Amino acid sequence: MERRLERLSTPVLVLAGIAIILYLLELFRLIPASLSPAMLWINFLIDFVFLLDLTTKLIILRTKYIKSPWFLIDLVSTLPIISSTIELLGSIGPQLEATRAARGARVARVARVARVARIARVARAAQVAATLQAIRGQSFGKGASAEQDTPSFNRSLMIVIPILLIVFIAVAYFLIQQELNNLQADLSRQVEAAATRADIQRIPQYLNAGQARDPQIEKIYLTKEIDGRTLEFAFSADEAHKRADRTQGLMLIVVLLTTAGVVYMSRSLKTDETKGEEVSILHQFLSPSIVEKIDSNSEVVERFYKQWLSVFFITIQGLSHVTEEDDENIEALALRRRRVMDIVRYQVVEVHSGVVDKFIGDTVMVWLGGPFSVHWKRLASFRERLLVDELEFAEQDIRSVAREIEAIRQKQGVEDEEEHMERLAFLEEIHREVEAKRDALLAKHEEAKRDNPSLQTRLREAVQMYKVQAAKSAVLCCLDIWEEVAKETERNGAFGLSIGVASGSVSIGNFGSTQQIGFTVLGPTVDRAARLEPVATKYGCRLLIDLETYELIKESTDLKFRMLPHIAIENGAAPIATYEPFKRDRVQQEFLDAFHEGVFAMQNYQLDKAIEYFKTADALRDGGDAASLQWAEACETVLQK
Numbered sequence: 001m002e003r004r005l006e007r008l009s010t011p012v013l014v015l016a017g018i019a020i021i022l023y024l025l026e027l028f029r030l031i032p033a034s035l036s037p038a039m040l041w042i043n044f045l046i047d048f049v050f051l052l053d054l055t056t057k058l059i060i061l062r063t064k065y066i067k068s069p070w071f072l073i074d075l076v077s078t079l080p081i082i083s084s085t086i087e088l089l090g091s092i093g094p095q096l097e098a099t100r101a102a103r104g105a106r107v108a109r110v111a112r113v114a115r116v117a118r119i120a121r122v123a124r125a126a127q128v129a130a131t132l133q134a135i136r137g138q139s140f141g142k143g144a145s146a147e148q149d150t151p152s153f154n155r156s157l158m159i160v161i162p163i164l165l166i167v168f169i170a171v172a173y174f175l176i177q178q179e180l181n182n183l184q185a186d187l188s189r190q191v192e193a194a195a196t197r198a199d200i201q202r203i204p205q206y207l208n209a210g211q212a213r214d215p216q217i218e219k220i221y222l223t224k225e226i227d228g229r230t231l232e233f234a235f236s237a238d239e240a241h242k243r244a245d246r247t248q249g250l251m252l253i254v255v256l257l258t259t260a261g262v263v264y265m266s267r268s269l270k271t272d273e274t275k276g277e278e279v280s281i282l283h284q285f286l287s288p289s290i291v292e293k294i295d296s297n298s299e300v301v302e303r304f305y306k307q308w309l310s311v312f313f314i315t316i317q318g319l320s321h322v323t324e325e326d327d328e329n330i331e332a333l334a335l336r337r338r339r340v341m342d343i344v345r346y347q348v349v350e351v352h353s354g355v356v357d358k359f360i361g362d363t364v365m366v367w368l369g370g371p372f373s374v375h376w377k378r379l380a381s382f383r384e385r386l387l388v389d390e391l392e393f394a395e396q397d398i399r400s401v402a403r404e405i406e407a408i409r410q411k412q413g414v415e416d417e418e419e420h421m422e423r424l425a426f427l428e429e430i431h432r433e434v435e436a437k438r439d440a441l442l443a444k445h446e447e448a449k450r451d452n453p454s455l456q457t458r459l460r461e462a463v464q465m466y467k468v469q470a471a472k473s474a475v476l477c478c479l480d481i482w483e484e485v486a487k488e489t490e491r492n493g494a495f496g497l498s499i500g501v502a503s504g505s506v507s508i509g510n511f512g513s514t515q516q517i518g519f520t521v522l523g524p525t526v527d528r529a530a531r532l533e534p535v536a537t538k539y540g541c542r543l544l545i546d547l548e549t550y551e552l553i554k555e556s557t558d559l560k561f562r563m564l565p566h567i568a569i570e571n572g573a574a575p576i577a578t579y580e581p582f583k584r585d586r587v588q589q590e591f592l593d594a595f596h597e598g599v600f601a602m603q604n605y606q607l608d609k610a611i612e613y614f615k616t617a618d619a620l621r622d623g624g625d626a627a628s629l630q631w632a633e634a635c636e637t638v639l640q641k
Contacts, residue, residue, distance in 0.1 A: 006231045012050070022039070027249030028249050044088050047080045054078050073161055074502070113164070169250075182240065183240040184623050190521075196226065205220075305392075306506075309367045310474035311367045312529055314499050315362055315537075316497060348366050352480075354474070357520050369523050375466050379463055387441050397434045399433050470503075498536045500531065503525065503549055503552065504525035531569040539567065540625070541627050542580065550577075562592050564627070566578075591625070594614075594617035595614065597613040614628040
């Protein structure tokens with residue numbers, strides 16, 4: 001019921017705006033006299049609607065409504081019904097002699113100004129809508145209630161609105177009395193100077209006997225002794241009221257414009273401050289590339305994407321074990337860990353424009369590529385010209401609406417039938433609209449391909465180049481991190497790292513809850529990277545990359561690779577090809593050749609030769625090679641069995 005009342009507030013708000021406009025037109029005498037009877041009825045009907053609105057809310061909401069600041073505003077907004085009723089009765093039956101009472105109720109007419117305060121409902125609704133939009137954009141709370149507590153807002157209404165209204169009514173009343181007094185003083189001087197009745201009748205404001213009896217004309221009565229007789233003369237007070245109304249109208253316009261200007265400036269300032277605070281907070285939880293997207297288009301975190309990325313997991317080796325053994329020195333361990341994570345974040349975010357997805361204990365999940373990557377710019381222009389993003393979003397909208405329609409149809413007969421059918425009809429209309437939008441986009445897409453046949457080919461080339469650059473950037477990022485952490489280890493005794501990198505298609509989106517953001521990536525590529533990370537340590541490597549990553553960057557001139565024997569990265573799964581990358585100037589080709597010869601020998605079951613090659617590789621590498629020793633030991637174990 002309260003929601004329905006809230007929906008009914010919209011037409012009342014429209015009437016409030018119309019009432020203010022009509023009031024200004026009356027004050028400036030811009031309504032023709034021929035329309036005066038109609039205006040009396042219009043004002044009465046508008047005032048009656050406000051009274052009906054107040055009464056309905058009192059009956060339904062009762063105490064809750066009375067305690068709200070809107071009750072005071074709505075109550076004052078109904079006061080003009082006094083003036084409009086008396087004036088209407090006076091026009092219908094002059095014999096009632098209601099004119100004086102109606103003129104005495106002019107102060108009640110001034111209460112129409114209070115309807116300006118109803119616009120505060122619009123301001124509050126806009127504020128709530130903007131807040132909800134920002135929340136939805138950040139995915140912090142789709143389920144947040146629109147019925148938010150606004151105590152400061154309520155207090156300001158309770159204090160400011162009555163004060164402004166009282167001041168305005170007092171000033172309006174003062175203006176009317178001042179103008180009447182001035183006119184009466186001027187007329188008194190003219191009557192005093194008049195010698196005869198004819199002289200008085202020549203005064204512009206003089207009313208004859210018929211006009212004096214007209215209840216619609218506001219009058220000033222003055223007496224004058226002529227030829228020994230005291231006579232009473234009636235004069236029109238309309239000019240005084242006209243000047244007072246004009247001044248009051250100007251004052252109302254100034255108040256409205258000033259209020260609108262102050263509200264606009266304060267809201268703009270608040271928007272800037274809030275936006276700055278939100279961006280600052282988001283920067284502490286999300287990578288800058290995601291925050292930048294949210295800032296430019298909040299809808300980005302409400303969409304789900306299927307994109308090609310490079311994903312990697314980095315784990316600080318030995319941290320959990322040391323923490324368990326030295327649990328009294330948690331702070332020192334946390335600071336050492338933070339120094340390592342600072343290195344990771346700097347290289348990922350600042351150097352390679354990647355995304356730090358999340359910290360999971362002593363592991364950090366990272367991904368690089370997609371619309372949040374600088375490499376995406378290579379193909380963004382082609383996607384834009386071919387409307388690829390718009391088409392993907394349209395298809396997503398169609399699936400979403402269709403899914404909702406199907407869910408409602410399955411609930412048929414369970415919920416309120418009327419509401420059920422109304423909701424279903426609305427969704428079906430939306431479904432037709434998004435399908436029409438999709439069809440229009442497809443037509444434009446085909447037109448773009450006809451106008452420039454090479455676009456599709458150039459897009460495919462750009463996609464391939466993007467994959468190469470993203471994969472290479474991911475691998476170089478991991479190698480840079482390893483080198484920087486190694487320097488930190490030499491200085492402060494930090495920990496080693498193990499890294500797993502995989503590339504491929506992933507699902508990107510806000511996979512968190514409705515109340516907490518969880519913008520991340522999911523899919524087999526993510527699982528593969530997560531499983532490669534511990535395998536790297538198990539087989540004595542710094543980092544391992546999967547086959548897809550290797551195939552993209554194997555021709556790179558500044559990288560070299562060694563292929564490890566096919567290994568199973570999960571129980572029951574088939575072995576896969578994995579590779580360890582090196583910077584070209586950081587590794588000897590002789591070492592790689594010896595290791596590869598050992599792998600080939602082992603695959604051909606020449607275990608003696610394999611052991612020899614692996615030991616040679618270990619000797620060729622400064623500080624030894626853990627992977628070579630492990631595979632040599634594995635071959636020796638097989639031989640012994």
